[in-house]
Amino acid sequence: MSWSKNDYPDSFKNLTIDTKSKAIEIGNALLDEGYEEERAIPIAIDRARSAMEGGQKEEEYHLLPHDNGWQLKKADGQRAIYVEETKNKLLDKAKKYANDHDGSLVIHKEDGSVETTLYDS
Structure with missing residues (x-):
């Protein structure tokens, strides 16, 4: 099942909007590659945070x-x-x-x- 802006794991709840969007994108790619949800969630969060470092900060x-x-x-x-x-x-x-x-x-x-x-x- 794919995640969306309105339906995502609870672990994504406190991420900034930009980081959450990136985590959803990365998580969906991991799920498509066959990762289990329990494994995809922490990887998606870690990669999204890394990708957003130095990026534009939300208002x-x-x-x-x-x-x-x-x-x-x-x-x-x-x-x-x-x-x-x-x-x-x-x-x-x-x-x-x-x-x-x-x-x-x-x-x-x-x-x-x-x-x-x-x-x-």
Whole structure:
């Protein structure tokens, strides 16, 4: 069975989007060559990470507290992309934006500390 962007091993879950895509590609090639899944998964992850080293880094977006509620900002950005009164109002919009721009979403707590990071929103 081939893997896809929507159906892949749990081990790929925390890889960056680019590394996950590469691992899926490599894993499918290994499966086609007759490797067992248990063997193909770690090999695909290792080769994908190696292939992505030095490659273009995905964008990182942050869901942060703001004077007027909550904001979505690019990691190195000066200005907010979106601002909403509540975190919940902004969350779906932020996930879609990060996903559409092949980025990860770092969600912060009210005190500014990191709550979680989503690599494939």
